[in-house]
Amino acid sequence: xxxxxxARIVAIADAGRMLAxxxxxxxxxxxxxxxxxxxxxxxxxxxxxxxxxxxxxAVSRVDEAEAQATLDMLHQIGEAExxxxxxxxxLLA
Amino acid sequence: MKFVDEFRDPAQVRALLARIxxxxxxxxxxxxxxxxxxxxxxxxxxxxxxxxxxxxxxEGLEFVHGPGCPVCVLPxxxxxxxxxxxxxxxxxxxxxxxxxxxxxxxxSLLQAxxxxxxxxxxxxxxxxxxxxxxxxxxxxxxxxxxFETTMPATAAAVLQAEREGIANFTLFCNHITVPPPLxxxxxxxxxxxxxxxxxxxxSMVIGTEPYRFIxxxxxxxxxxxxxxxxxxxxSVAMVLEQIAQGxxxxxNQYARVVRPEGNPRALALMDRVFEPRDRFExxxxxxxxxxxxxxxxxxxxxxxxxxxxxxxGAGRARPAPESDGCRxxxxxxxxxxxxxxxxxxxxxxxQSPVGALMVSSEGSCAAYHQYAGLREAAx
Amino acid sequence: MSTVIATDPGAGHLAPPAHRTITMAHGGGxxxxxxxxxxxxxxxxxxxxLAVLEDQAQLDPGGLAVPGARLAFTTDGFVVRPLxxxxxxxxxLAVCGTVNDLAVGGAxxxxxxxxxxxxxxxxxxxxxxxxxxxxxxxxxAGVSIVTGDTKVVERGAADGLFITTAGVGVVAPGVxxxxxxxxxxxxxxxxxxxxxxxxxxxxxxxxxALETELQSDCRPLNGLMQALLxxxxxxxCARDAxxxxxxxxxxxxxxxxxxxxRLVEETVPVRPAVRGVCEILGLDPLHLANEGTAVAIVPAxxxxxxxxxxxxxxxxxxxxxxxxxxxxxxxxxxxxxSLGGERLLDLPLGDPLPRIC
Numbered sequence: 001x002x003x004x005x006x007a008r009i010v011a012i013a014d015a016g017r018m019l020a021x022x023x024x025x026x027x028x029x030x031x032x033x034x035x036x037x038x039x040x041x042x043x044x045x046x047x048x049x050x051x052x053x054x055x056x057x058a059v060s061r062v063d064e065a066e067a068q069a070t071l072d073m074l075h076q077i078g079e080a081e082x083x084x085x086x087x088x089x090x091l092l093a
Numbered sequence: 094m095k096f097v098d099e100f101r102d103p104a105q106v107r108a109l110l111a112r113i114x115x116x117x118x119x120x121x122x123x124x125x126x127x128x129x130x131x132x133x134x135x136x137x138x139x140x141x142x143x144x145x146x147x148x149x150x151x152e153g154l155e156f157v158h159g160p161g162c163p164v165c166v167l168p169x170x171x172x173x174x175x176x177x178x179x180x181x182x183x184x185x186x187x188x189x190x191x192x193x194x195x196x197x198x199x200x201s202l203l204q205a206x207x208x209x210x211x212x213x214x215x216x217x218x219x220x221x222x223x224x225x226x227x228x229x230x231x232x233x234x235x236x237x238x239x240f241e242t243t244m245p246a247t248a249a250a251v252l253q254a255e256r257e258g259i260a261n262f263t264l265f266c267n268h269i270t271v272p273p274p275l276x277x278x279x280x281x282x283x284x285x286x287x288x289x290x291x292x293x294x295x296s297m298v299i300g301t302e303p304y305r306f307i308x309x310x311x312x313x314x315x316x317x318x319x320x321x322x323x324x325x326x327x328s329v330a331m332v333l334e335q336i337a338q339g340x341x342x343x344x345n346q347y348a349r350v351v352r353p354e355g356n357p358r359a360l361a362l363m364d365r366v367f368e369p370r371d372r373f374e375x376x377x378x379x380x381x382x383x384x385x386x387x388x389x390x391x392x393x394x395x396x397x398x399x400x401x402x403x404x405x406g407a408g409r410a411r412p413a414p415e416s417d418g419c420r421x422x423x424x425x426x427x428x429x430x431x432x433x434x435x436x437x438x439x440x441x442x443x444q445s446p447v448g449a450l451m452v453s454s455e456g457s458c459a460a461y462h463q464y465a466g467l468r469e470a471a472x
Numbered sequence: 473m474s475t476v477i478a479t480d481p482g483a484g485h486l487a488p489p490a491h492r493t494i495t496m497a498h499g500g501g502x503x504x505x506x507x508x509x510x511x512x513x514x515x516x517x518x519x520x521x522l523a524v525l526e527d528q529a530q531l532d533p534g535g536l537a538v539p540g541a542r543l544a545f546t547t548d549g550f551v552v553r554p555l556x557x558x559x560x561x562x563x564x565l566a567v568c569g570t571v572n573d574l575a576v577g578g579a580x581x582x583x584x585x586x587x588x589x590x591x592x593x594x595x596x597x598x599x600x601x602x603x604x605x606x607x608x609x610x611x612x613a614g615v616s617i618v619t620g621d622t623k624v625v626e627r628g629a630a631d632g633l634f635i636t637t638a639g640v641g642v643v644a645p646g647v648x649x650x651x652x653x654x655x656x657x658x659x660x661x662x663x664x665x666x667x668x669x670x671x672x673x674x675x676x677x678x679x680x681a682l683e684t685e686l687q688s689d690c691r692p693l694n695g696l697m698q699a700l701l702x703x704x705x706x707x708x709c710a711r712d713a714x715x716x717x718x719x720x721x722x723x724x725x726x727x728x729x730x731x732x733x734r735l736v737e738e739t740v741p742v743r744p745a746v747r748g749v750c751e752i753l754g755l756d757p758l759h760l761a762n763e764g765t766a767v768a769i770v771p772a773x774x775x776x777x778x779x780x781x782x783x784x785x786x787x788x789x790x791x792x793x794x795x796x797x798x799x800x801x802x803x804x805x806x807x808x809x810s811l812g813g814e815r816l817l818d819l820p821l822g823d824p825l826p827r828i829c
Contacts, residue, residue, distance in 0.1 A: 002136050002161075002242040002294035003754050003828045004320075004350075006096040017253070025094055025748030027675075028683040032219060035245060035359045050096065052297060052350050053752075055189070055239075055828055056217025056681075057246040059359060060297040060350050062096055067349035074105045074323055077330075081108035084115075094744075094751070106811045139754075145813020163829055190753070190825030216680040216753070216826060239829035322811055443821055453827065463818050 004054045006062050009033070009046045020046060022053055033058045096349065100321030106149075109326035114151045116333035122153030129155045129285060129427055130332055131278075133271065134292035135162030135456065136320050142460045144322045154329070157427035158450075158457030160274050160378060161292055163239045163267075164191045165449040165456035168374040171267055172197030174404040175236050178265060178397060179210035185228065187221035188236035190214045195452050196445075202236075218250035218264075225254070225262035234397045238267040242294040244386065245359035248366035251388070251395045263397040265404070266388055268367065271295050272303045273384035274375060279311045283428045288332035290325065291317035293347040298363075300355030301343050308341040319347040366392055376449035377421030421448040424457060431458040438462060494594040499624025512600060513586075513620060516607040521583070521618040529618035531583055531640070540645030544579035546570060547638035555602065555632055557676040559668075559687030562635055563602035565763060567609035567617075568692050569714070570639040575694035576710040576766055578649045578701055579641030581613060587621040589634040602633065613692035615639070647701060651769075653708040654729035658797040659775035661768045663696055663782050664689065664790035665741040666718055670760030670824065671749040680826065682752070684745045691764035696787045703781030704774035710766050718794075719758040719817050721767050722805045733805045735795035735817065754827035758807075759820040769797060 007022035007029075018034040020043070036058045037046055051058035122128035132138055138158040141147050147156055160166050172195050179186035179202060186202070193202040193212060206212040211231075215221050218235050225233035237247040247264055254262040271292060278284055291304055296317045304315045314335035318328035328346040335341060345351055366388060373385025388396040398404045418436050423429040431437050431450065441447035443459050450456035497504035514522065521529040535541055550566040560568075567584065574581040586606065590599065610617055617637075668689040675682045693712065700707055711721040718740075726733045735758075742750075742757045750757050764787065770778045775793060782788030805817040 002134060002240060002292065003752075004242070004294045004297075005751050006094070008095075024752055026684060026745040027748035027752060029216075029681060029752070032246070032249060034249065035356055035362070052294070054242050054294060055246045056219050057249065059242065059245065059294070060352075060356055063349050067096055067099070070319075070324075070327075070346070070349060071099055074100075074102075074109075074327060077112055077327070078105055078108040081111040085111060094747070097751075101810065103811050142815055143809075144811050145809045145815045146811070148813045148815075149811065189827075189829045191827045191829050193825060194821070214679060214825060216682075216828065220679070220681055243829050463816060 002054060004052045004059070006050055007031070007053045009049050009051060009058075011047065012043045015043050018043075020058070022051065022058065024053070029053075029056065031056050031058050035059055036061050097321060100319065100323040102323060105323045106326060109323060109330055110149055112330050113154065113326060113333060116330060116337055117151045117153040119337050120333065122151070124152040127153050127155035128287050128333065128336065129157050130288050130290060130329060131157040131159045131286045131427060132290040132325070133159040133161045133275065134295065135165070135453070136294065137290055137292070137318065137325060138162070138457055138460050140320050140322065140325055142463070146322060146325065150329070157286060158424075158460065160278075160375065160425050161240070161271065162453050162456050163269060164195055164453040166269065166375040166377065167195060167238060167267060167449070168376050169197045170374070171404065172201070173199055175265055176200065176202060176205045176210075178234055178401060178403055179205045179212055180208075181401065183232050185211045185213065185224065185231045185233045186236060187213050187215045187224060187233060189238070191453055192236055192238060218247045219253070222250045222254055222259065222262055225259050226257070229261060231261060233262050235262070235264050236267070237264045240269060240271050240292070240295045241298045241363070244268050244367060245298060245356075245362045248362040251366050251392055252362070254395060255392070260394070263395050263400050264388060265397040266367070266386060268386040269373060269375070269384055270369070270386065271299075272306075273381050274378060275307060277378065277381050278426055279307065279313070281426055283426055286313065286427050287336055288314040289316070290328045290332065291315045291343075293317055293319050293324075293351060296347070296351045296355065298355050298359045301345050301351065301353050304343045308343050312341045314341050314344070316344045316346050317351055319350065377425050379422070419448040421450045421458070424450055431461040434458070492596050494590050494592060494596060494599065494624055496592055496624055496626065499590070499622060505622060509622060512603055513622070516603045517586070517610070517617040517620070519616040519618060521616060522620070529583065529585075531618065534582070535580065535642040535644065538645060542643040544574050544577050544641040544643050545638070546573040547636065548573060550635045550637070551631065552673065553631065554676050555598070557688055558672055560690035560763070561602050561605050562633060563606035564609045564690050566635040566637045567606050567613065568690050568763060570637040571609075571613040571615060571692045571694055572712040572764070572766070574639050574641035575692070575697040576649070576712045577643065578647040578697065579643045580698070581615045581639055581641040581694055583616050583618040584610065584637050584639045585619045586617050587623070587636040589623045589625060589630050591630040591632050592624055592627040594632055599633070609692060613694055649707065649709045651709045651711070651725045651728035654725050654731050654769045654797050655708065655771070656731060656797050656799045657772045658708060658769045659772055659778075659793050660722070660733060660735065660795040660797065661770055661775070661778055661782065661791060661793055662713070662718065662741065663693070663766055663788040665743045665746065666713070666762060666765060667742060667746040667750070667757035667760030668765075669763040670717065671746045673761070674749065674753070674824075680753070682749065684749065686743070686745050689762055689764040691787055693764060693766050693787065696782060696785050697766065699781045699785050699788075700768060700778055704770045704778035706771045706774050707778065708769040708771070710768040713762045713765050713767050715761050716820055717757070717759045717761060718767055719756070719805065720819050722817070723819050725769060726805050727803045729797070730802050732798040732801045733795060734798050735805065735807045737807050738810045739792055739794045741790050741792050755824045758817060759824050
């Protein structure tokens with residue numbers, strides 16, 4: 001089912017094999033970061049970054065700004081629906 | 094859990110449900126003539142049942158659970174081939190936990206293990222490669238299955254084996270791709286889907302472009318979605334909004350993970366190692382053109398089909414026998430709900446599945462069996 | 473229990489440097505076996521009933537002499553890979569498992585038996601460590617290991633070490649716990665976070681290459697159970713949520729009593745790392761095994777007292793009420809999700825297998 005988990009890179013385990021250590025709620029696992037690492041920067045720059053891990057591979061970066069944008073949109077929907085619910089409630093009253 | 098818990102907020106979910114309710118009313122979905130949305134990915138099916146979302150959405154909206162469970166759609170003949178491989182002397186067969194209970198015509202890998210085959214569950218194809226490195230006297234075969242999400246990882250394992258000269262590692266490749274079966278479904282005259290929730294993790298590899306035909310040729314909306322409840326419901330609302338506005342486009346709700354172009358490096362890995370087969374058999378759906386992948390000639394040394402002469406590699410293209418009365422094909426097309434199948438819950442249960450969709454807990458029949466059935470139980 | 477066993481293989485004739493492993497001779501009934509029993513098991517389990525080395529242990533009936541008291545008797549076989557894991561080993565498991573099976577029936581455990589099947593070539597130092605942890609667990613639970621048996625099988629005929637323990641205990645008059653007694657309105661309690669043992673073992677096997685700081689919850693629950701019965705004498709039943717986890721136990725209770733059990737997802741205690749393991753592998757903590765976590769069904773009017781009693785106990789600090797018993801759906805367990813949705817919580821199919829592709 002293409003299970004993917006957001007994880008934070010906490011260390012580089014084997015630079016030659018592009019292996020980093022990812023942390024998921026205190027559970028650590030070596031993951032291959034060859035698909036997401038910046039080829040022009042030292043691998044250690046990846047430490048602290050969030051990635052999406054599937055079967056031991058970091059397949060994508062998790063973009064914090066996009067996550068926030070989605071949350072903002074959800075917040076707006078919440079407000080809009082909240083007002084509607086309020087209106088409907090006041091009409092019924 | 095960062096990037097997860099924020100998208101499980103009950104307040105957000107309530108607001109989204111209110112919006113979905115209004116949109117369904119506006120479109121005119123009713124219990125008898127619901128708006129039908131297919132969630133393509135088995136992970137989405139699992140989330141719908143795990144969080145009980147199907148119990149919260151309005152009656153005028155119906156989820157149809159798609160073919161996105163690679164274990165469920167694996168034909169019996171391929172499982173048989175895998176069992177045969179596992180039983181060969183010297184073979185150490187590795188695979189994901191998902192695959193070991195899938196029944197073939199001669200039992201599952203779990204049964205093969207009980208009968209003496211060496212079958213090991215791994216988390217990553219890299220772990221299978223590590224086993225090959227550590228046990229040079231054994232032929233380590235990785236039973237590779239999964240959609241585009243998983244393919245870059247198995248491709249990378251093959252390339253790593255090549256680089257290190259590990260000669261006792263092969264893949265039994267059963268990778269399949271998402272777009273071809275969608276086209277097959279959309280071309281089916283019985284198809285009555287109004288829109289699609291697209292697979293988030295497949296899309297982080299392939300991007301959003303490959304779904305364009307769904308919008309342009311078949312005029313159905315697609316929204317690529319994350320896997321948390323608020324993600325899924327927001328995606329459903331986005332699909333409904335398109336329907337209400339008479340639009341059909343590909344949209345991306347899961348922008349925190351999915352880029353429109355996907356992951357070019359992952360795609361390049363896949364392309365280096367794999368190429369499409371002419372056709373591949375899907376359980377319940379039949380043969381679909383260009384839907385399965387095989388290893389390129391250049392990596393023949395790492396291809397279990399070629400090395401051991403099994404499966405399509407042996408020139409055999411056995412049709413997978415579907416059991417009498419099994420209606421998986423209709424369920425996958427959205428033409429039938431799981432409980433309407435005559436075998437559901439009687440001849441076909443998660444303990445002894447007959448059809449593909451009862452095999453894995455994200456298959457829609459198994460999900461129905463495991464998580465739903467509450468109303469029936471209460472009555 | 474004053475004798476300290478020799479764990480240094482060079483310290484005595486038990487295990488001189490050349491003989492650090494179990495050989496077929498240790499199971500042969502001759503001197504080697506007598507030495508093994510005398511040097512390893514007897515000093516560790518040291519008690520009068522065992523010391524006489526008869527073919528059976530003879531016990532003081534004690535509490536059984538009280539009219540209305542009943543004898544509780546249980547047995548369990550223990551196989552685990554790896555034999556030693558964070559938070560315990562097969563020895564501790566073998567003692568706690570049988571003590572807990574007695575305890576959740578309301579019995580005060582009295583005595584255990586211990587039969588070991590050892591594979592030829594087994595490391596003697598490892599065996600001594602496992603026996604030492606049996607001794608420690610038995611001491612904590614206040615039970616004696618009063619009789620035992622040692623067998624050695626040829627290499628390949630067993631996976632290292634198998635232990636079977638049986639136990640007897642006394643159920644005081646008036647205590648009658650039964651799963652069939654659960655009634656609508658009752659509260660469902662657990663004494664702590666779920667899935668620690670199952671997740672620890674999955675990780676400790678090493679096949680999945682995960683690392684955590686998790687430990688098994690393996691521990692004797694008789695003290696906790698006695699505290700519960702004092703605080704909530706109307707307690708209907710309790711179960712040790714081992715294989716199949718809390719989901720399996722609750723399904724059994726729902727079936728026996730022909731009631732529904734409704735859990736509330738956000739009240740189910742789960743440690744972050746267990747959740748992490750479950751998210752990575754696609755598993756449900758309610759299906760993971762526990763070895764020191766009990767589920768109790770308590771009448772609503774005693775639930776507060778029961779919870780307070782468990783929270784005051786060292787093994788119940790994380791106790792929670794996780795749901796309640798209802799009329800329907802009969803024989804089923806349902807889970808209300810944090811979003812207000814509802815789903816069935818079924819029995820797991822078998823061992824939890826990672827589902828990831």
